[in-house]
Amino acid sequence: MAILEELDDEIRACTRCANRLGGHPVNPPGRLEEVVPRPVLSMPFSAAIMLIGQAPGLTEYDCGRPFQGPAGQDIRSLFAGCGVHPDEFDRVVYQTSAVKCFPGRKLNKDRWEDRPPDGKMLRMCSGFLQRQIDVVNPYILVCLGGVGANAIDVLRGRPSRKLGDVVGKVEEWGDRYIIFLAHTSGVSRFLNSEENKDRQNEGKRILTHKIGTLRDSRHLMRF
Known part of the structure; x- marks a missing residue:
């Protein structure tokens, strides 16, 4: 995947968000440096499945690999329930996010939490996401949470939608399928609603079916 390696090198060299990250702390005890x-x-x-999240968290910032923190373990469990064993997750699912860099932490009342990427960061990373999709060439795009879903809507030239309007749905984009799921992070309260849990379960049912189709056609293992 020489083309993707070249793209990765270009993304790693990008510093366009440096001034938007500066001033925001890494935050854990003893980690007061700026992001x-x-x-x-x-x-x-090249993968048949691409997972698109919001942005890396602290664990990912430290280790340099996506979906390694608590939320990543939750999504791996979700995929396990849909037919992708945790042992094969990293070699079957190409993992990325709407924003490639950890945005840092912020104080929300009396607790620290991950800072969501701002609109300018999302716009500056949008081209990288499109190029990743073009090069990886997935059959299924799994959008995790509202930021990931909106990032794909922007690439498709569509207005942003509320999370409740998309979770549990599958849409076609050319010869690809987009499946929308809620973020599994405990910070989100979206899944506190029974109605939203039903939407999430429908999305998982669709993903299970699509993964089964990929296995039957051996398309899942084309990398």
Whole structure:
């Protein structure tokens, strides 16, 4: 995947968000330094499934690999229930996010939490996401949470939608399928609603079916 490796090198060299990250802390005890641009990227390979999240968290910032923190473990469990065993997750699912760099932390009342990427960061990373999709060439795009869903809507030239309007749905984009799921993070309260849980379960049912179709056609293992 020489083309993807070249793209990864270009993303790693990007510092366009440096002034938007500066001033925001890494935050855990003893980690008071400011966040610096440090793109988090999956291993380069052509995959039938691409997972698109919001942005890397602290664990990903430290280790340089996507979906390694608590939320990542939750999504791996979700995929396990849909037919992708945790042992094969990293070699079957290409993992990325709408923004490639950890945005840092912020104080929300009396607790620290991950800072969501701002609109300018999302716009500056949008081209990288489109190019990743073009090169990885997935059959299924799984959008995790509202930021990931909106990032794909922007690439499709569509207005942003509320999370409740998309979770549990599958849409076609050319010869690809987009499946929308709610973020599994405990910070989100979206899944506190029974109605939204039903939407999430429908999305998982669709993903299970699509993964089964890929296995039957051996398309899942084309990398």
